[in-house]
Every structure is written in structure tokens, then in C-alpha cells.
Amino acid sequence: MAAHLKKRVYEEFSKVVQLPQEEAPAKKLRLTKPSKSAALHIDLCKASNPTDALQYLLHFARSSVEAESVEGVVRILLEHYYKEQDNSVRLKIASLIGLLSKTQNFNPESILDDTLNTFNTEKSHQVLAQLLDTLLVIGTQLPESPIVRHRLIEVAYKHLSDTYFGVRNKCLQLLGCLGNVDTPLNKDGQGLVPAVIGGSAPGVSGGVCVRDAQSLISDYFADQDPRVRTAAIKAMLQLHERGLKIQQTIYDQACRLLCDDYEQVRSAAVQMVWVLSQLYPESIVPIPSSNEQVRLVDDSFGKISHMVSDGSWVVRVQAAKTLGNMLQVSPHFLEQTLDKKLMSDLRRKRTAHERAKELYASGEFSSGRKWADDAPKEKVDTSAVNLIASGACGAFVHGLEDEMYEVRIAAVDALSALAQSSASFAEKCLDFLVDMFNDEIEEVRLQSIHVLRQISTNITLREDQLDTVLAVLEDSSRDIREALHELLCFTNVSTKECIQLALLELLKNLTKYPTDRNSVWKCLKFLGCRHPTLVLPLVPELLSTHPYFHTPEPDMDDPAYIAVLVLVFNAAQSCPTMTALFSDHTFRHYTYLRDSLSHLVPPLRLPGRTQAPGGNGIEGSGSVESAQLFLQQSLGRISTIHNLQDPGAQDLLNFTIRDLQRLGELQTELAGAADFSATYLRCQLLLTKALQEKLWTMAVPLCLKHNAMATAAAKQMLEETYKLEFLYSGLENRQVATIHHVRLQAKALQLVLTARTRRGVEPLISVCEKFLQEVESFQRLFVVELPHLQESFVGKLLDLSPKLSACKPGELVKILQTTLRQSGFLNLQLPKQVQRASATIIEPTGESDNPLRFTSGLVVALDIDATLEHVQDPHNTVKVQVLYPDGQSHVIQPKPGDFRSPGPHRHRLITQVYLSHSAWTEACQIEVRLLLAYSSSRLCKAAWSDSSTEGLQPAEGATEGTIPFGKPVKVFIMPKPARR
């Protein structure tokens, strides 16, 4: 009875909503937009047969409809819908309604009732499915309204038992997207929430009771159609994503679905099992056919591992990926994944990995000379051999050997994730990862090298493993080699032989690929730092010193010798006894290298010698802190300046800028912060100079020179502000506000200068208006920051703002001039981490004297290889500029695939730019440089997204431009005239 009553309440309610909506908007619509809907109406009426009607509809679908006329259009469509006999036309109408309800600013609630009514008459299954799809669209547009949701769900329940799979599919989708996520209400649910019947008799219109979506969906796990089964699992996953806690009872069903005949079902089931394993990792499930029990996460891990040898590669990829996300699994199960018992003629055989390990342990090195060296020894008990790997057995062994590289990559990734969480597993999977270095696909090789780097903190390489790793150093692919260098930087090795081996192979690499010089040196630097004690016994040999004889002094320009020195010096840093072994020339070479390659050679405390002057007497981590302190002090000193016109302020600025620049050179960690502050201060200095009082009082013609200077200063300031804003990463809103503030000052200065030099008011008016707009947008953008800007230029300007907009250009200029001069110095607050974006072009080196010859008018490709640091989103921002001697310049946007990311905050650009030019008589240099493109609208949007009330104004004052960064490189080219 209560339920019945509820329904009545609900019915009445819905009627109340319905009535006014049906009439009022329709009327209004006819008045305002008669053309669109009327045209459609006429078209549809004209259509004599379904094909024509379909044509009209298709045509109509291409045009856009305004939000206010949508409702009318829908009404006309529906009117036609009821008249139409042809299924395909009705289907198109249904899909159009879905499309229309997506129109922006349109509230689809108004057409909901009409759409729902169509269900009463519809007989075609296809159209029903399309209608449900439309409902799904409407439902997703109105996520907040519980009433709409419940009505839609009611429809879904009603059609769940349809005989056509598409309808069931859509119903399940609806349930998944809109199903009630909260715990189901008890049967006498309260409030307006309409209860829905599930139960045995669908479609019964009588009392309505709740059956929660979850159990209903799980019924369809056993549907006869695989597509519906998939949809059911997906709907369940969707419910999970929306925050519903899935019951554990579903686990058994999901596990059964893992053996489904259809791959899409299995694939979805893998996900389902994973979700459950994350929800109930610790609950206990029994193992069938034995009375033991395991944790659910272990059980599911075993089952998913099993799927790694599935027949379909889609499932295999899914399974391999999923394994990587199951970190709670117990170590016992985890280690099984790498287990593969070998057998030959029923005799137990050791794997090559085990053999290698034993050989290493026994001190013998690779025999492998005899046939049947790996001959199996012990006899296997036939009954004990389990051929079907039960559970997790050998999952990764299979995954890594899979035919499809997608599976292999997924397996490698999963290995990485699991190894990072378990040190013992990392140790075990090492052999397998090292094996992957030999994969046929470069992507897989590269990925496995990266993965090994990621887990290398957990492991120490054995000599035989290192041997395999080092073999890859000869790879012709630069990516592989560099990844390997990167890996060696982080590797721990166990013996001095390993160090020797690594050095030997690296030197071999160096002779074979001289371009790897920098990378190899860097690699040796870290190798030395990490293993000082292992390097120590090798030093005499490495430096080829002899106890009695003087050996010839090695060539200082030999990259191999430098490589050895880098290794030794870095080891010596934490091993003070080592320096005693150096010969005289080594010390000399040290001083030379310390100066020329300071980033590779650390400061050493040398006995009987003065400290290297660059060291500043500070060492280790202390130096960073003291440099930080110094930075803070310098800035603190600056903050004592209140007004830039103060005497001595300029000098102080000058000194501080110099200090900061030097600091940035010395302390690479603080280079970003120091440069940032220095640039900022330079802007202030420029401003100060431009505003020098006595010159402003003079008449314009008298100080043309000064005017030019001030104009240049304003221009430079503007440029610097863009650099400040876009070249540095890690800025906070506060700093951005400061930068924008400087930009405003620069613009004000420009305005004032224009006013002084130009006669007439006309051009001034527009400039002034623009300036005021900018002030306004500044105010809007940085509302939060305004309190900090009280004393500054803008602060003062805003105090006067009501007056400003009213006054004439002339007055405005005067106000600006005085405010500019009187405004206080805005202090710079440094954020924690500021990094300056930088770029280095490695190739072309610019040293070649051989011009690149090509026929003029045709194209020549120039290889460019550059490293970028601290560049955010380089795919969009970094561009290559080519400057020809005649002033022509081209900007080339590299392909996204040309960027690689070898490490955090680092990117590598390896690309080709195409050059072309008409003929020259002589070989000439062109300049290649990298540009950082910026667009201020990007930033503005980000700021606006917080307060969306502004709507969709075009990004006002959006400036786009480019900042050159990194040193340009000169390349000789020689276009020759074509021979005929």
C-alpha cells in the first residue's frame, strides 16, 4: 500500500513538471526561431517515401541547432516519428534526438517525457536500442537529478528481458552509468525516490519494489549472447568506478567468465577479477579439489596469471597489464611467476639462468664446450611433474616470450611495477629482464632497459649479468646505447672485475661511436661515485703508473683517457687514499679537467695543494645550502629598497645582478632561481633608468637620445617578462602576478613614451583604452594576489581606477607617469623550485667545415639532435628555427614522435629539418636554433577555469610568440644550381 501511495505521489509530481513545459516553450520557440524547425517540418512532410525522409534527416544532422530551438525541433521530429512506418527513419530520428540533447546550454529534461513516451509504441528492437542510447545521452547530461535517473532506470529494467541483444546491451549500459550507487533503499524507501521492481515478472505495472542494480546486472553474466555478457561486466565495472562497492559474491561468477569462449568477455572478466581482488584482498577463498584456502588476491593473481597464456592476444595484454597492478600479492605467489621447471627426457634440467649462477658461484667461467654440457641429471618423479602450470606458475616466462610485442611490453611493465614493490622479486626477475635486451623489437629492448634502470636501486648485478648487459653497448641504435648508459649510472656492481669490464666495454663503445662521448663520460662519473672502493685497486692499472719507472704522459685530448680520469677522480672524491697513487701529470690533468669539464670532475682535497679556486671552499651538500643562504641574503638586501628612485638603489641592483649571475654559474642547482631573480631585477633596473627624473622634465626634442633609450628599455622589459613567464617552470601564481605586473609597467612606460613623441590625441585614445583593458584583466586574473600588491604600481593605479576610465588620454598619461615613478619596488618572492628551461643542440656541432651540398630548389635533410631540460609539454612548444643568411627564416614544428623522454624533466629531440634555398655562389652558414613558443591564452584559460562565471570570452590580450633558447648552431650549406 505504501509503495502504491508513493507511486501516486511520484506520478502527480511528474505531471506537475510536465504540463507547463509542454506548452510554453514551444510557443516561444515558434516566435523566435520559426525558420529552422519549420523548414524541417516542411521537409519531412514533403518526403513521400522513407528514403527521402532519411535523406532530409541526414542533411539536417549536418547543420547545427541553437540551444533555444532544440526543443521545438525535437517535438517536430517526434511528431514525425509517430507517423513513420519505416524502421530506419525512426532509428535516425532517435539518434538525432540523442545528438540534439547534447547541444550546449540545453536542458534535456524538457524532452525526457516525450522521449519516454515513444517506448510505449515502439516495436522494432533496433529502434528500441537506439532510443535507449538516446536516454543514455540524456541521462549523462543530467547526472544530478535523481528523479530523471530513476525514471530512466525503470525503463532499463523493463527492457532488460528483451530478446534482441542490442536492447539488453543498452539497458545494461544505462544501468551501469545511472544505476543507484548508494546502498539500495529498503522496500519502503522514503522520499521521492521511486522504487523499481526487479523480480520475476518484468513489466508488471503494479507495485514497485527495489532490486539493486548490482544483483540484476550480475544475472546477465550468464546471458546467452557474449556481447551482452561483456556489456554486463562493463556495466558492473562502471558501477564500481562510480563508487559502488561490488559484493564479493560476484567473484566466483567473474572467475567462471575467465573461461568464456569469447575474448571480449574474458578480457572484461580479467578486469572484473582484478577490481574484486583490490576490493577484498584479504578475504579467504577455498581452493577447489583440496581443503586449503588462500587469500583472495593470491587466488585472483593465479587466475589472471593463467590468462597470460590465453589464446587471444588482447586478453593476454590485458592480463599482463593487470598483473602489474596487483601489488598486495604474497611473495610466494609472485616468485612463482618466474618459475619454470625444465625437463628433458623426464630428467630435471637446470635452466640456463641457474647454470650461469652456479658457474659464477663456483668461480669457473663459461665452459659450454661439450655437447650435452647442459645434460639433465636427476631423474624426475613422473607423478610429481605438473605440466599445466597451476596458478601463477611461469606467467611471466610466457609473457616475455609471447609472439606479440604488445604482450611482451605489457609483461615488462608489469615486471617493473612488481619489482619496485618487492626487492626479492627484483633480484629474481633480473635474469629475465636482461634477456629482454635481446628482443627483436627495439621498443621492447628499450623498455626493458628503462625498467631495469627503475629497479636498479634494489639490485646488484652479477658479473655474468653485467656481461650480457654490456654486450648491448654495441647496439647501433643511439637510443638503446644512451638508455644503457643511463642504466649503468644507477647500477651497483659487486666486484672490481665488473668495474674493469664496464670500463672496457664503455671505451670500446667510445671508439666505435665517438658521438657518445658525453654520455659515456657521464656514465663513468656515476660509476666512479658509486664504487670508490672497487676502483681503488684498479687505479695503478688504469693510470698505467709503475712503481719504479716513469710512464709516458698520456694524450690529454684522448677521449678514452679523459673517460678513465673521470672514473678515477670521481672515485677519489670519497676515497682520500687514492690521490696518493696519482702521478704528477695526473694532478696537472686534474686541474685542467676540473676547469674544462667541471660538471664531470668533482673538487678533490689534494694533499699539499691549495684548493681549486672554483671550489669557494665549500663542499658537498653544504655548498648548496650556503648558496641558498647567499641567494636569500641578496634578495633580502634588495628588499630594503622601497623606491627605485632612492639614491644608491641602482648600484645595489647592479651588484646584486652580478652576484646572482655568478651564483647561477657556480651552483647548477640554483641556476634557475638565480637567473630568474637576476632577470627580474634587470627589468627593474631598466625601468629605473628609463624613468630618471631629470630627463623627463626636458622637452622632447632635446632628449631624443634618451627617448630612444627608454623605448628600447620598454621593449626589452616586455621581452624579458615573456621569458620570465614561460622559460621558467615551477612558478606559482604569486610570481606570475609579479611578472604580469612588470609587464604592465613596461606597457605603461610605452604608453607614456608614445604620448610624448606623437602629436594628436586620436591614436592615443585607442592605446589608452587597450591599456585600461589590460589593467582590468590583470585585476580579474589576480584577485587573490591583489592584497600583496598594495604599494605597487598596479595597487596605486587601481586605487584611482574609477577616475581613470573617465579621464582623457592626456590626463591618463600624466597619472601613469607619476604613479610609475612613485610606485614602490615590488619584492620578489622566490618559489621553492624554479628551473630554467634550457636546450643544447648536440648535433649538428657547428664545427664542420664541409658544407652540406645539395641542388638548389630541392630539399636536404639536416639531422638535429638536442636535449631539452625543464621544458613542459615540449611537443607543443618547442620549434626549430632556421635562419638563412639572406634573412629568411623558417620555423619548423617537429613531430611528436621525435621527442623522447629519457629522464624526469628531460627531453630529447631527434628530428630532421628540411632545408631548401635557391642557389648561392659560396658555401654559407645558416643558423639553426630552438624556439620556445608560448601563448598567454594558455595561462589565462587555466586561471579562468577556477571561476567559470566569466564564460567563454576570447582570451583577451592573448599574445603568442617565441623565445629563442639554447645556443644557435651554424651549419655550412651550399645549394648548387641544378645542372641541365
Added chain:
Amino acid sequence: MPEIKVTPLGAGQDVGRSCILVSIGGKNIMLDCGMHMGFNDDRRFPDFSYITQQGRLTEFLDCVIISHFHLDHCGALPYMSEMVGYDGPIYMTHPTKAICPILLEDFRKITVDKKGETNFFTSQMIKDCMKKVVPLNLHQTVQVDDELEIKAYYAGHVLGAAMVQIKVGSESVVYTGDYNMTPDRHLGAAWIDKCRPDILISESTYATTIRDSKRCRERDFLKKVHETVERGGKVLIPVFALGRAQELCILLETFWERMNMKAPIYFSTGLTEKANHYYKLFITWTNQKIRKTFVQRNMFEFKHIKAFDRSYADNPGPMVVFATPGMLHAGQSLQIFKKWAGNEKNMIIMPGYCVQGTIGHKILNGQKKLEMENRQTLEVKLQVEYMSFSAHADAKGIMQLIRMAEPRNMLLVHGEAKKMEFLKDKIEQEFTINCFMPANGETTTVITNPSVPVDISLNLLKREMALGGPLPDPKKPRTMHGTLIMKENSLRLVSPEQALKELGLNEHQLRFTCRVQLQDPHSDPDTLSRIYTHLKSVLKGYTIQHLPDGTVMVESIVIKVSSSAEEPNTKVLLLSWSYQDEDLGSFLSTLLKKGLPSGLSSM
């Protein structure tokens, strides 16, 4: 009962001359037609007289299917088709069809021209035989005749190797040929869908072996070659022309490419060039990597591997040479070996198995001094390595395939009896299915339980649907009543009325009657009304009528009460029901046999 019979003529508990006869649903199929490497007499070919003593085989066989081009799977084909006589279709995949005649011709040359055998098939016979071949595509269902259809699946192993599904009605057999479940450098892994055949006939060469990962093997191989070449030594790799040779070539070629190596690699020519041509053509049959990259560069167009010339063997400096034959028993590989054996910098890598008695076998066993012809001795100083590159599924692979296909029965061929025994036990234990391993000439019979498709009339189906409560559940069978009409080779299920109408028969009523004795002191009408009340309370939802003529009707079941004069207390109940109400009738009779509960009031 329908049954499938499988008789191996070769490869039953043995490796070599694969030839398996299958009769399924009245069709006879021959799977493979190979020769045995170990024999030079009649035992070389399968015993076709098993099929018929005289005359041609055409009328006894519906088709012949060849799984791949290895001679132990196709070597006897011209003999069978041309000399014994068979004119029916022979099915094989496109690559097999292309490469098979090359190998057959080579085989013929060796036996006839070198060994001087007569009464052997001629080149013309090979050509005639190949004319009977119908090519197959992967996953293409080919109708051999109206009932028999075959379908090929990818098997790895060698280029063009296929597994075949043979299907008659709903009975099916899958024959794997040789297959490989782990991909290698040029071929992918075998794959089959869940076709649930009645019998899966699988090879079992490595029934008792679980192999190490191929990566270790490859890495070892490359490392050994690399080290020797860096030392300035020469590497000799004796191979057979087709199959592994291509895999090793690709392995070395990519390694050379990757490592930027300059040392030359040579391949002693022969039929390889022709075969390599086909490898280049049939790119779709190779593995993912080669398929994906062939647009840029066909992997079989080797950059570093060049044709070998006799004179190159004396060139100074490092080199790698692939030479035939693989067991060092004769030919170019032996010549080169003699030249290089004396230098300890050199190396020989044996990539496969060597038969006893060959030089390959001797050096693998560590013999340091070899006696050559005319009393010379050869000192073996070069390093000898053994690397197993075999493309058969190991025990785990076989189990994996069984799991993929889910057969009802298993049959093992192409392996040694002792090893099969082990695998058979394992299969029976883990999958609980029957597993057979017949010897040559021994017939295995498997009884099948095929489902028979029947047309059902729509009216009947709808009526049954309307009767049942909830929707049909596909996973649960349901019983229904109908009449099966078998007429003109078709089966139809129709309602009884329609069947009667069609057949022009009258309906006969079949009624069961039953007497139940009951002790009841009441009078007959009272007893009847007591029964009526009783039934009314028990059978809710049924129509129960008390008719004025002294009967109770439950649906269509009639109940009467009578009693004899001498024993008025013993009532005899007469129950009568029609055949259609058998369930309810027997229920009522047992119910009434229990007697009436006391305390029932008569009305």
C-alpha cells in the same frame, strides 16, 4: 553409435613417414603422406596395401591433407598418387604447395641420381602429383564435398605449416601436424580456437621435455658467434636447407645490423635461394615483426648474408658460413670443416640433432682425432658448440594447445612410445579425457555423441514458450512434447496434431487405469466427497470437480469409488487417466495409496 576411427600407417609411436587414416561420418581422409629417413627399403613409405590390396586408392579416400613440406610428412606423396594411384584432391597450404615440389625433386635426385635406385618416382610424377593439389588458406573453410569440410590453422614450425580441422556434421577431428607453441625469429606461435573436436591428433616429439626460454638459447648463440668473430676466428654452422636455416639467418642478420658488424656471412647455395624466394613471398605466414616491417624492408632480403663460393673458405679474417648438410656427413659443410678444423680460433656450432655415425655426432661427443678416407687423420682443434633450435612444441606447449582446443579425446602420434606414455598419463590426469597412442596399423575407435539438428515448427515452439513461466534459459535444457517426423532425409519436430494431420492418421487415446484399495468406514458417496476435500487441500491450483454422477475429476483424471457388498469398509478407487496426464495420474495414485487422513469431514 557413430564412431570415428583413426589408424596410423606411419608415425604411430614413431617419428617419420607420418600417415594417418581417419574415417569420420562415413568419410575417409588421409592425413600426411611422408617417408622415413631411417630406411632405404619398402619401409621407407607407408604401407598403402592396408587400404586396398590392388587397384587405385581413389575410391577409398575422400581427400588427402598435407600439413607441411617436411619430407617425413609429404615424401611419399608422388609415390602414392602416381605409382599406387590416387586422383582425388590433395589439400595443402600455399607455401607448402610452393616449396614441397622443390624438396621432392631434391629427394628424388639424391635417391635416383646419387644412389642409383630404380623404380622410383620421376620428375614428371612430381609435377602430375602437384596438379592434384588444392591450395588452402588459413581459417578458410573448404567444402570437400557436401558433408566434409576442412579448415586450416596456423601451426608455426616451418613456413606454411598448418593444423587442420576436419568436420563432418557436428563430428570433428583436429590434426596438428608438427607445431610450435613458442614463436621464433621468423614464425609465430600455433593458434587454434576453442573448436572442441572429438579427437585431437597431436604430435608428441618432445613429450617429456620442457624447454628453457628461447632467449637464453639465442643469446648464447649470438654471444658465441660474436666472440669468435671478434677474435678473428671463423664460424661454421652446418644446417639443413630449410626451416632452421632461415631462423638463424634472420637472427644473425639482425644482430649484425644492430651491432654494426662488418664480418661477412655466407650461405652455401643450393635450393636455399629458391626457397628464400618463397619466404619473401609468403610474408603473411611469418611472425609479427617481419609482417609489420616488410613494407620498409623484407627481412628475408638479407643485407649481410651473401652467397658462398668455394674459394672463400681460404680467405683470411673472420667470417660466418652456413653450409649444408646439417650433420657434416658429406658435401660442402664437411669440406669447410676439414679446412678449418685445425685452428683453435675457429668454431663450429651444431644447431640440431646428429645421427649416430656422422662426423657431427662424433665431434659433439668430444672426439679430437677423426679418421678420414684414405687413412688420413684430422685433428679437431676448433671449438665445438651445440645449440638446440628445434621447432616442436614441448610438453607444456602440447598441454597449452589441448587447453586451447578443449578436445573430447586425445590421440598422440609422431613420438617415441615411452615418452608418449608419460604424456598420456599426464593428459588423462589433468584433463580427465581419454588419450590414445595407437601403433602403426592399429585402429583407435572413438564413439561420438553427435548432436542431431532437427527443425522445429514455430507454432510448437511458441506454444511451449507460452506454457513455460520464466524466459528460456539457454544454459538449462527443457523438455517439451512433440512428434519427430523423419521424412526424406530431414528431421522435423511438430506438434502431435499436425503430425497426425500430415500423416493422415487418426488419433488413438491411451488411458491408464488403476485400482487403489482403501480402508474407509464411510459410505461410497461420503468417501468420494472425503477424497474430493482431500485432493482439494493438496492440489491447489488444479481444477477439481465433484460431478453429480458420482465421480471426481482432477483435470482429465477420473476417480470413482466402489465397494463390494461383503467388505463394505474396503473401498476400491478406480483411477483413469490419459497418456498425456501420466505425471499427475501416477502422483494421484501414490497419493491415494497412502490413504485418506483422518479428521476429514465429509460434506
